[in-house]
Amino acid sequence: MSAALELRDIGVxxxxxxxxxxxxxxxxAGEVVGLIGPNGAGKTVxxxxxxxxxxxxxxxxLLGGQDVTRLxxxxxxxxxxxxxxxxxxxxxxxxxxxxxxxxAHRHTHAGVVVDALRLPGRRRALRSAEERSRAVLAFLDLSxxxxxxxxxxxxxxxxxxxxxxxxxxTPKVLLLDEPASGLDPAETADFVALLAHVRSTLGxxxxxxxxxxxxxxxxxxxxxxxxxxxVLASGPPLDVRDxxxxxxxxxxxxxx
Ligand SMILES: Nc1ncnc2c1ncn2[C@@H]1O[C@H](COP(=O)(O)OP(=O)(O)OP(=O)(O)O)[C@@H](O)[C@H]1O
Ligand SMILES: [Mg+2]
Numbered sequence: 001m002s003a004a005l006e007l008r009d010i011g012v013x014x015x016x017x018x019x020x021x022x023x024x025x026x027x028x029a030g031e032v033v034g035l036i037g038p039n040g041a042g043k044t045v046x047x048x049x050x051x052x053x054x055x056x057x058x059x060x061x062l063l064g065g066q067d068v069t070r071l072x073x074x075x076x077x078x079x080x081x082x083x084x085x086x087x088x089x090x091x092x093x094x095x096x097x098x099x100x101x102x103x104a105h106r107h108t109h110a111g112v113v114v115d116a117l118r119l120p121g122r123r124r125a126l127r128s129a130e131e132r133s134r135a136v137l138a139f140l141d142l143s144x145x146x147x148x149x150x151x152x153x154x155x156x157x158x159x160x161x162x163x164x165x166x167x168x169x170t171p172k173v174l175l176l177d178e179p180a181s182g183l184d185p186a187e188t189a190d191f192v193a194l195l196a197h198v199r200s201t202l203g204x205x206x207x208x209x210x211x212x213x214x215x216x217x218x219x220x221x222x223x224x225x226x227x228x229x230x231v232l233a234s235g236p237p238l239d240v241r242d243x244x245x246x247x248x249x250x251x252x253x254x255x256x
Contacts, residue, residue, distance in 0.1 A: 007024055007060075010022070011057050019229055020049070025234070031205050031222065032195075032219050033205075034216040035047070036225050044209065047177055052076050053073055063076060064080065083177065089162070092151050097134070100164055104128075140160060142161065156183050173204065176195075178210055216237065221236070222236065225249070
C-alpha cells in the first residue's frame, strides 16, 4: 500500500545556500511522524515543500502514492492534505462556526461557483457545511464556542479552533506546525491528549514539526531529526532521543 505522504530526496536551494539537502521521509496511513531539529535546520522549509508553498529544487512529494510535486497548495488540499500554522491564522471578524464552515463548504466542492450564481444547490451545500462544522466542534468538545468571534479567543482555544478547521477538510494527512507554541504546560498536555484522540478516532496520518519534546515523545511513532538541511537521525522516539549525535546537535542543552 502507498504511504499517506512520502518525500523523496527533497532539496531546496536559496542562491548558493542549500536549506534542505536530500530529505526523504515517509508517513504511513494512521501514523504520526515528528520532524524535529535545531533552529535553522530546515524544518519549516521542508514543511512548506509538503504544503506546496515552497517549490523544491529537486526531489518529489507523493500523497497517497500520487506525485503532487508540481501541484499548487489548493490542489493538494483537495487531495486530503490539511494544515495548521505556526502562528494561528483564523479569519478575523468571523465566528468559530463561520471559520469552520468556510473550510467545510470549500470541501463540498459546491463552493464558490454555486454561491456566485445563487444556484439551487447553494442552500443545501451550506447546510451540509454547517452540519459537518458542528459535528467537528462537538467531536472536539468545542460546541460552546460556536458563536464566539475568533479574535476574542485566548491562544489555547484559537489553536483548537484551527485544528477543528483543518479537520473540516476530512484530511488524510494533517500537517501541524508547532501546534503547542504559545500554550502553557497544562494546555499543551490537553492538546497532546486531543491529538491522540483525533488520531485514534479519525485515523488520519500526521506530520508534526515541534520543538517541545513533551509533545513529540508521547505522540509520535517515528521521529526524523534534521540538522543543516539533512536528516541526521530517524527512528522510534526513544532511540532518537538517546542517539548521541542527536543529543549533541539538538537535545544536549534541553536534556541538560
Ligand atoms: N526564503 C528564504 N530565503 C533564504 N533563506 C531562507 C529562506 N527561508 C529559509 N531560509 C533559511 O533556510 C534555513 C532553514 O530555515 P527553516 O525556517 O526551515 O528552519 P527551521 O528548522 O524551521 O528553524 P526554526 O526551528 O528556527 O523554526 C535557515 O538558515 C533560514 O534562514
Ligand atoms: Mg521553523
